Amino acid sequence: xxxxxxxxxxxxxxxxxxxxxxxxxxxxxxxxxxxxxxxxxxxxxxxxxxxxxxxxxxxxxxxxxxxxxxxxxxxxxxxxxxxxxxxxxxxxxxxxxxxxxxxxxxxxxxxxxxxxxxxxxxxxxxxxxxxxxxxxxxxxxxxxxxxxxxxxxxxxxxxxxxxxxxxxxxxxxxxxxxxxxxxxxxxxxxxxxxxxxxxxxxxxxxxxxxxxxxxxxxxxxxxxxxxxxxxxxxxxxxxxxxxxxxxxxxxxxxxxxxxxxxxxxxxxxxxxxxxxxxxxxxxxxxxxxxxxxxxxxxxxxxxxxxxxxxxxxxxxxxxxxxxxxxxxxxxxxxxxxxxxxxxxxx
Amino acid sequence: xxxxxxxxxxxxxxxxxxxxxxxxxxxxxxxxxxxxxxxxxxxxxxxxxxxxxxxxxxxxxxxxxxxxxxxxxxxxxxxxxxxxxxxxxxxxxxxxxxxxxxxxxxxxxxxxxxxxxxxxxxxxxxxxxxxxxxxxxxxxxxxxxxxxxxxxxxxxxxxxxxxxxxxxxxxxxxxxxxxxxxxxxxxxxxxxxxxxxxxxxxxxxxxxxxxxxxxxxxxxxxxxxxxxxxxxxxxxxxxxxxxxxxxxxxxxxxxxxxxxxxxxxxxxxxxxxxxxxxxxxxxxxxxxxxxxxxxxxxxxxxxxxxxxxxxxxxxxxxxxxxxxxxxxxxxxxxxxxxxxxxxxxxxxxxxxxxxxxxxxxxxxxxxxxxxxxxxxxxxxxxxxxxxxxxxxxxxxxxxxxxxxxxxxxxxxxxxxxxxxxxxxxxxxxxxxxxxxxxxxxxxxxxxxxxxxxxxxxxxxxxxxxx
Numbered sequence: 150x151x152x153x154x155x156x157x158x159x160x161x162x163x164x165x166x167x168x169x170x171x172x173x174x175x176x177x178x179x180x181x182x183x184x185x186x187x188x189x190x191x192x193x194x195x196x197x198x199x200x201x202x203x204x205x206x207x208x209x210x211x212x213x214x215x216x217x218x219x220x221x222x223x224x225x226x227x228x229x230x231x232x233x234x235x236x237x238x239x240x241x242x243x244x245x246x247x248x249x250x251x252x253x254x255x256x257x258x259x260x261x262x263x264x265x266x267x268x269x270x271x272x273x274x275x276x277x278x279x280x281x282x283x284x285x286x287x288x289x290x291x292x293x294x295x296x297x298x299x300x301x302x303x304x305x306x307x308x309x310x311x312x313x314x315x316x317x318x319x320x321x322x323x324x325x326x327x328x329x330x331x332x333x334x335x336x337x338x339x340x341x342x343x344x345x346x347x348x349x350x351x352x353x354x355x356x357x358x359x360x361x362x363x364x365x366x367x368x369x370x371x372x373x374x375x376x377x378x379x380x381x382x383x384x385x386x387x388x389x390x391x392x393x394x395x396x397x398x399x400x401x402x403x404x405x406x407x408x409x410x411x412x413x414x415x416x417x418x419x420x421x422x423x424x425x426x427x428x429x430x431x432x433x434x435x436x437x438x439x440x441x442x443x444x445x446x447x448x449x450x451x452x453x454x455x456x457x458x459x460x461x462x463x464x465x466x467x468x469x470x471x472x473x474x475x476x477x478x479x480x481x482x483x484x485x486x487x488x489x490x491x492x493x494x495x
Numbered sequence: 496x497x498x499x500x501x502x503x504x505x506x507x508x509x510x511x512x513x514x515x516x517x518x519x520x521x522x523x524x525x526x527x528x529x530x531x532x533x534x535x536x537x538x539x540x541x542x543x544x545x546x547x548x549x550x551x552x553x554x555x556x557x558x559x560x561x562x563x564x565x566x567x568x569x570x571x572x573x574x575x576x577x578x579x580x581x582x583x584x585x586x587x588x589x590x591x592x593x594x595x596x597x598x599x600x601x602x603x604x605x606x607x608x609x610x611x612x613x614x615x616x617x618x619x620x621x622x623x624x625x626x627x628x629x630x631x632x633x634x635x636x637x638x639x640x641x642x643x644x645x646x647x648x649x650x651x652x653x654x655x656x657x658x659x660x661x662x663x664x665x666x667x668x669x670x671x672x673x674x675x676x677x678x679x680x681x682x683x684x685x686x687x688x689x690x691x692x693x694x695x696x697x698x699x700x701x702x703x704x705x706x707x708x709x710x711x712x713x714x715x716x717x718x719x720x721x722x723x724x725x726x727x728x729x730x731x732x733x734x735x736x737x738x739x740x741x742x743x744x745x746x747x748x749x750x751x752x753x754x755x756x757x758x759x760x761x762x763x764x765x766x767x768x769x770x771x772x773x774x775x776x777x778x779x780x781x782x783x784x785x786x787x788x789x790x791x792x793x794x795x796x797x798x799x800x801x802x803x804x805x806x807x808x809x810x811x812x813x814x815x816x817x818x819x820x821x822x823x824x825x826x827x828x829x830x831x832x833x834x835x836x837x838x839x840x841x842x843x844x845x846x847x848x849x850x851x852x853x854x855x856x857x858x859x860x861x862x863x864x865x866x867x868x869x870x871x872x873x874x875x876x877x878x879x880x881x882x883x884x885x886x887x888x889x890x891x892x893x894x895x896x897x898x899x900x901x902x903x904x905x906x907x908x909x910x911x912x913x914x915x916x917x918x919x920x921x922x923x924x925x926x927x928x929x930x931x932x933x934x935x936x937x938x939x940x941x942x943x944x945x946x947x948x949x950x951x952x953x954x955x956x957x958x959x960x961x
Contacts, residue, residue, distance in 0.1 A: 153911030322551035326841040
């Protein structure tokens with residue numbers, strides 16, 4: 150163990166920190182000098198299980214190559230036609246090829262945007278993992294990382310400007326001596342709580358409305374498409390609250406992740422909730438079959454919404470502040486009851 | 496009339512305790528650990544809550560539910576009030592001074608007013624929490640472990656626990672007392688001079704940074720100055736195996752006289768102090784000046800560790816229920832804090848906490864066994880320095896800016912805090928010299944700067960402010 154460094158005095162008129170960076174020159178060490186192997190990252194605790202549960206990693210390179218080459222070849226051909234048309238004076242063909250180029254340009258732009266948003270989703274997931282790793286342990290050795298730098302990364306990921314009031318109030322609350330865990334608490338309060346509240350309101354409203362819609366819709370087919378449409382819209386808005394703009398592909402991926410999460414990770418939680426769900430659906434079913442169906446659909450939406458919040462929120466919830474399905478269940482039930490009462494009065 | 500008031504007060508207390516609206520917080524720390532600064536800062540922060548105090552880690556304050564606090568007249572009128580105003584005014588002088596060390600017991604009662612989480616409830620939307628605090632000289636606290644001993648076992652343990660350096664201070668007294676045997680008849684004035692020598696050795700040891708010094712009243716006699724009850728000392732050379740012969744000595748013998756005075760000291764000085772002030776606590780914060788102990792050296796560090804672990808056995812820990820909340824309160828939550836965290840740079844705080852946990856390893860094990868949650872943290876009740884950075888040899892070097900105790904401006908890297916206690920040869924080579932700072936300039940009317948007072952309050956009171 151090396152000794153702790155002794156104290157040192159500095160003169161008060163020492164230069165300010167923003168001295169230009171100095172470049173390090175090459176250095177040679179004696180071969181006999183003590184050195185140790187570069188430490189490699191820790192393996193996960195249950196590698197086999199994690200690998201089995203993790204989604205299979207598919208890279209759709211084929212699809213991507215086909216799309217890109219179609220765009221590229223189309224572009225070349227359209228240029229060629231345009232050139233030939235300009236030489237031959239065939240103005241109509243020239244105009245068509247111009248339209249073609251425009252179309253290909255739009256397609257290419259959409260493709261790039263999709264890829265960009267997918268990348269952003271992936272970056273979001275990475276940031277989440279990093280925040281979890283570095284901020285979750287209470288008093289771990291965090292001197293290596295600057296908690297404020299991580300908070301800044303989160304801010305830019307959430308697309309807040311430095312003058313945003315939420316960010317400003319966080320900056321005011323943050324002190325240089327705050328540890329990573331304390332910084333996390335402050336970030337959660339100043340940046341995330343307002344968004345959590347909005348997201349919760351959204352899920353409540355959407356699940357209630359879905360329940361009512363399914364309860365009154367005359368056709369099963371319409372039920373299904375209504376639910377799918379509304380759920381995807383809800384997912385979109387929740388993601389937007391936490392600073393994620395979803396494209397087509399990224400939306401699909403997030404939706405898939407949420408569903409997978411519900412199927413695997415959330416199964417144990419579901420077991421506790423399912424009992425109550427079944428009971429309330431039974432009770433609702435006694436009132437009317439439609440109300441039972443509606444309640445089931447509403448609860449599914451609520452569960453999906455909560456799962457989506459938990460997955461898109463940059464910092465995982467503390468156990469006691471996690472929004473619960475039980476609170477939402479009551480509100481969905483109230484919505485349906487209102488419908489029931491309304492129909493009785495008429 | 497006064498009696499009736501006392502009774503109603505008593506009943507009110509009982510009702511408050513039943514509703515869990517009253518907390519007694521034990522602020523425990525040896526002398527110079529920062530108890531008075533902690534209490535001053537606590538009152539100041541809570542008074543300024545919601546206005547200009549930064550209590551972001553206290554959930555109720557962060558959610559803007561804490562409305563503030565008020566000092567109330569304390570329940571026990573026979574005890575002086577905590578000298579808050581004096582402490583504040585000594586901080587507001589130019590140059591500012593730390594508050595005077597405590598020389599006697601004082602009490603403090605605060606009521607905190609806060610908005611409850613659920614805005615509509617049976618009891619209205621604001622609630623109050625009464626917080627009782629006491630301040631006392633840290634020296635007296637060390638008398639509490641004395642209650643576990645009788646004179647013989649105390650003598651044995653005292654002489655056993657003296658390390659080589661402690662022995663040096665006690666040598667003069669030991670030479671003087673070696674002339675007597677337990678069955679000698681010693682006259683009053685001789686006894687008094689022997690006791691005075693013992694007290695002098697304790698005082699010297701305290702000057703040198705030792706903390707496990709008993710009896711505490713020898714260091715700070717208060718109103719007992721010169722009374723025969725303070726004229727005793729541990730008797731060297733006695734053994735547990737001689738108990739029967741020692742007990743059969745005549746009552747005028749040296750051993751019996753000392754044993755009588757020891758018993759009297761236990762019964763009439765320590766016990767009332769314990770009964771009246773230390774039995775009934777709900778929460779506790781143990782303040783430890785880890786940096787001071789590091790400065791003082793390895794033997795003092797061990798000494799501090801021993802003092803704290805014997806000390807913490809004097810408190811009742813355990814889970815609370817309605818019944819024992821009313822009739823035999825126990826400490827159900829505990830914070831241990833390394834004070835003066837502002838004297839090192841923020842990157843060293845984690846090490847400071849680790850070292851603190853190492854220092855209190857034994858009591859922490861007992862607390863875990865009793866299933867009492869403990870949290871270790873580093874705090875500065877009144878932050879005297881400002882954390883900054885300078886550029887040195889191409890890398891960033893965290894430094895502190897503040898004023899030394901002599902009012903000289905300082906820009907300093909105070910040194911690393913070790914994660915564990917360094918090996919003995921390190922102390923000979925280098926040792927530690929953490930610099931002292933004077934308090935920051937304040938006008939006495941604004942909130943004091945601090946480090947993690949809010950975290951400590953959240954841990955100690957947070958669950959009651961819902």
